[in-house]
Amino acid sequence: MSKIPKSHPRYNSLISREKIVQASNNGLLAESAMIAHGRGEAFDYLLGEKTSRSALKSIKEVAKRLKGAKKPVISVNGNTAVLAGEELIKIAAIISCPIEINLYYRTSLRISKLLDLMHGYKDKISKENPPEEWKGNWVEEINNVKILGENSQGKIIGLEGPRSICCVDGIEVADVVLVPLEDGDRCEALIALGKEVLVIDLNPLSRTSRNATVTIVDEVLRASKLLMKELLISESNEEIWDNNIVLIDALEIISNSMNRIK
Amino acid sequence: MSKIPKSHPRYNSLISREKIVQASNNGLLAESAMIAHGRGEAFDYLLGEKTSRSALKSIKEVAKRLKGAKKPVISVNGNTAVLAGEELIKIAAIISCPIEINLYYRTSLRISKLLDLMHGYKDKISKENPPEEWKGNWVEEINNVKILGENSQGKIIGLEGPRSICCVDGIEVADVVLVPLEDGDRCEALIALGKEVLVIDLNPLSRTSRNATVTIVDEVLRASKLLMKELLISESNEEIWDNNIVLIDALEIISNSMNRIK
Numbered sequence: 001m002s003k004i005p006k007s008h009p010r011y012n013s014l015i016s017r018e019k020i021v022q023a024s025n026n027g028l029l030a031e032s033a034m035i036a037h038g039r040g041e042a043f044d045y046l047l048g049e050k051t052s053r054s055a056l057k058s059i060k061e062v063a064k065r066l067k068g069a070k071k072p073v074i075s076v077n078g079n080t081a082v083l084a085g086e087e088l089i090k091i092a093a094i095i096s097c098p099i100e101i102n103l104y105y106r107t108s109l110r111i112s113k114l115l116d117l118m119h120g121y122k123d124k125i126s127k128e129n130p131p132e133e134w135k136g137n138w139v140e141e142i143n144n145v146k147i148l149g150e151n152s153q154g155k156i157i158g159l160e161g162p163r164s165i166c167c168v169d170g171i172e173v174a175d176v177v178l179v180p181l182e183d184g185d186r187c188e189a190l191i192a193l194g195k196e197v198l199v200i201d202l203n204p205l206s207r208t209s210r211n212a213t214v215t216i217v218d219e220v221l222r223a224s225k226l227l228m229k230e231l232l233i234s235e236s237n238e239e240i241w242d243n244n245i246v247l248i249d250a251l252e253i254i255s256n257s258m259n260r261i262k
Numbered sequence: 263m264s265k266i267p268k269s270h271p272r273y274n275s276l277i278s279r280e281k282i283v284q285a286s287n288n289g290l291l292a293e294s295a296m297i298a299h300g301r302g303e304a305f306d307y308l309l310g311e312k313t314s315r316s317a318l319k320s321i322k323e324v325a326k327r328l329k330g331a332k333k334p335v336i337s338v339n340g341n342t343a344v345l346a347g348e349e350l351i352k353i354a355a356i357i358s359c360p361i362e363i364n365l366y367y368r369t370s371l372r373i374s375k376l377l378d379l380m381h382g383y384k385d386k387i388s389k390e391n392p393p394e395e396w397k398g399n400w401v402e403e404i405n406n407v408k409i410l411g412e413n414s415q416g417k418i419i420g421l422e423g424p425r426s427i428c429c430v431d432g433i434e435v436a437d438v439v440l441v442p443l444e445d446g447d448r449c450e451a452l453i454a455l456g457k458e459v460l461v462i463d464l465n466p467l468s469r470t471s472r473n474a475t476v477t478i479v480d481e482v483l484r485a486s487k488l489l490m491k492e493l494l495i496s497e498s499n500e501e502i503w504d505n506n507i508v509l510i511d512a513l514e515i516i517s518n519s520m521n522r523i524k
Contacts, residue, residue, distance in 0.1 A: 021293045031283045038300020042465070045301075203304070205519075255517040257467075 013041060013049055016221065019082050028113050029078040030105040036181070037079060043202035044219050046254040051226060054249035055218040062178065062198045062214050063230035064237055069176035069196070072097040073148075075166075077104065080180045080220055081114050086121045087224035090131070091178075093141040094231045100170030101149030104183050106162045111149050118147045133232035158189035180220045182208045200224075204250035215243055217250035275303060275311055278483065281344050290375050291340040292367040298443070299341060305464035306481050308516040313488060316511035317480040324440065324460045324476050325492035326499050331438035331458070334359040335410075337428075339366065342442045342482055343376050348383045349486035352393070353440075355403040356493045362432030363411030366445050368424045373411050380409045395494035420451035442482045444470045462486075466512035477505055479512035 004014045020037045023029050051059075066072050074088050076099055081088075092099050101114045122142055130138035152165045154172030163186065166172050177190055180200035184207030190197045191211055199212040200223045209215045216223045266276045282299045285291050313321075328334050336350050338361055343350075354361050363376045384404055392400035414427045416434030425448060428434050439452055442462035446469030452459045453473055461474040462485045471477045478485045 017294060017297055020297065024296075025293070031287070032279065032296070034286075034294070034296035035279055035282065035300035035303065038297035038302070039304040039307075040300070041297065042301040042304035045467075205307075 010049065012219075012221070013044065016083055016219075017041070020079065023078065023082040026113070028082060028110060028117065030103070030110070033079050040181075040202045040219070043204075043254070046257045047202065047217070047250065048253065048257060049219070051218050051222050052250065052253055054246040055216055055223065056226065058214055058216040058246050059218075059223060059226050060230055060235070060237055061241055062216060063227060065176055065196055065198060065214065066091075066095050066097075066178060066231065069095075069097075069174075071174045072176045072178065073170045073174040074099045075102045075171055075177055075179040075182070076100065076114075076118070077102065077181055078110065078114060081117055084180065084221045084224040085118055086125055087221065087228055088180075089118065089121055089125055089142065089145055091224065091228050091231060092145045093138070094134070094228065096141070096144070098146040098148050098170055100167050101147065102152075102166055102171060102179075104163050104186070106165060115147055115149055122147070131228065131232055133229075156186065156189050156193070158192055159186065164189075180224070182212075184208050184211070187211050204247045204254070209247060212243065214241060215247060217246060272311065274483070275306065278345055278481075279303070282341065285340065285344040288375070290344060290372060290379065292365070292372070295341050302443075302464045302481070305516070308519045309464065309479070309512065310515065310519060311481070313480050313484050314512065314515055316508040317478055317485065318488065320476055320478040320508050321480075321485060321488050322492055322497070322499055323503055324478060325489060327438055327458055327460060327476065328353075328357050328359075328440060328493065331357075331359075331436075333436045334438045334440065335432045335436040336361045337364045337433055337439055337441040337444070338362065338376075338380070339364065339443055340372065340376060343379055346442065346483045346486040347380055348387055349483065349490055350442075351380065351383055351387055351404065351407055353486065353490050353493060354407045355400070356396070356490065358403070358406070360408040360410050360432055362429050363409065364414075364428055364433060364441075366425050366448070368427060377409055377411055384409070393490065393494055395491075418448065418451050418455070420454050421448065426451075442486070444474075446470050446473070449473050466509045466516070471509060474505065476503060477509060479508060 004011055020034060024034055072095060074092055076088060101111055103110060126139045126142040148167040148170040152167045154166040154168040156164045156166050171177055174195060176196040178198045182199050187197055187208040188211050196213040198214045199208050200216045200218060200220050201209045203209060204217045266273055282296060286296055334357060336354055338350060363373055365372060388401045388404040410429040410432040414429045416428040416430040418426045418428050433439055436457060438458040440460045444461050449459055449470040450473050458475040460476045461470050462478045462480060462482050463471045465471060466479045
């Protein structure tokens with residue numbers, strides 16, 4: 001697919017960009033999805049394109065909350081599916097939860113294309129070796145991951161129109177929602193419904209970042225890989241969570257990145 | 263075109279986004295142009311979506327250098343044409359210089375579509391009232407603005423392949439190039455050829471920003487409107503230019519924007 005050499009200092013970012021462009025050409029993404037991706041690129045650039053210590057703290061907190069949830073669900077939009085779909089299926093297998101394809105700009109064609117993409121990932125992953133720390137039947141757990149999104153009779157109370165649509169056995173019933181790259185309105189509505197909302201967002205100033213229960217200020221693929229590892233380690237953490245601390249830390253990193261030129 | 267109310271606090275940004283999405287749908291832009299636009303959106307957001315005092319200082323410096331140039335040219339890519347094509351034609355009319363459509367990912371189809379777009383703008387502007395401070399024959403000056411790009415037998419020495427292509431009577435012969443949204447490699451190559459390179463770039467850390475003769479850290483439409491005004495005012499400015507000062511100032515604004523949450 002790509003001619004970018006692995007030695008390129010921004011290899012991962014450029015590969016992600018290529019994936020997004022290709023997915024957009026294939027009709028998997030909404031019209032402005034590439035613009036959203038570009039905004040993310042800029043913030044990631046300012047964050048130094050690496051997972052900060054405080055983002056890792058958020059990842060650990062998210063792992064703890066996913067493990068403790070009664071009805072967790074992972075809500076995935078187009079960009080998330082393209083960038084980190086495989087990792088999120090592995091996470092869903094580890095915590096035995098469904099994945100819901102849930103689109104802000106919902107069309108049945110895009111839902112169906114993204115379902116195909118995710119089912120393709122499932123087939124691929126089930127043929128791979130399980131993660132090192134995994135104990136159990138990997139193939140079975142991967143096969144058991146439900147990809148919801150087609151039958152969406154549920155509703156996110158507090159929202160109107162197509163963006164209020166969700167799955168009854170997914171977001172509607174969930175107590176904890178891991179939703180990378182979420183829209184601000186929806187994040188607020190989910191919080192208002194009393195759900196724990198765990199987000200991955202590169203902009204620490206976004207409404208989503210500021211309203212979520214836990215915000216991982218990190219790139220979705222990097223964060224998902226680390227989250228999978230955290231879920232496989234049994235480490236208890238009894239701290240009380242203050243989400244503002246990680247947001248302020250991310251802002252300080254961005255702020256300090258400005259010293260690069262001086 | 264849009265349902266965004268004029269009272270929306272981010273009206274201009276959202277209108278620009280719509281224009282870019284529509285132009286992309288119409289085949290005017292390269293595949294990753296929307297991603298580039300998104301990066302710009304993020305930086306503009308951090309800059310508070312307004313022209314800073316130091317950006318205005320850069321705009322005044324650019325006006326002075328364009329007026330003093332022997333052979334100025336304005337180099338325009340897809341995003342620039344879509345976002346600020348009309349304003350740049352007015353600027354070209356005021357300083358009597360050509361505009362060159364010059365694309366990093368050059369295809370003859372996109373060149374021809376962008377030429378059509380710019381010629382359409384010329385027709386439109388020539389029917390409008392001239393700017394208040396203008397003295398002269400507006401219609402004639404607008405009609406005289408050459409839109410180059412089709413016959414491109416020139417070469418930017420130091421670059422290879424399609425991105426080295428330029429027009430003999432445009433960039434190749436120019437002593438001063440106003441090139442909003444330029445690529446880093448090309449900016450360096452133009453500087454190496456001894457040309458003055460005047461850029462508009464929202465990322466004060468980009469290679470383009472850091473290598474240009476004068477960098478306007480601002481959004482291309484806002485900056486172009488102000489540049490037009492500056493060109494119509496005769497104000498002399500004899501300071502020696504230090505481009506680092508405006509870059510550091512932009513970085514400080516971004517850095518301070520991080521305090522919004524605290």
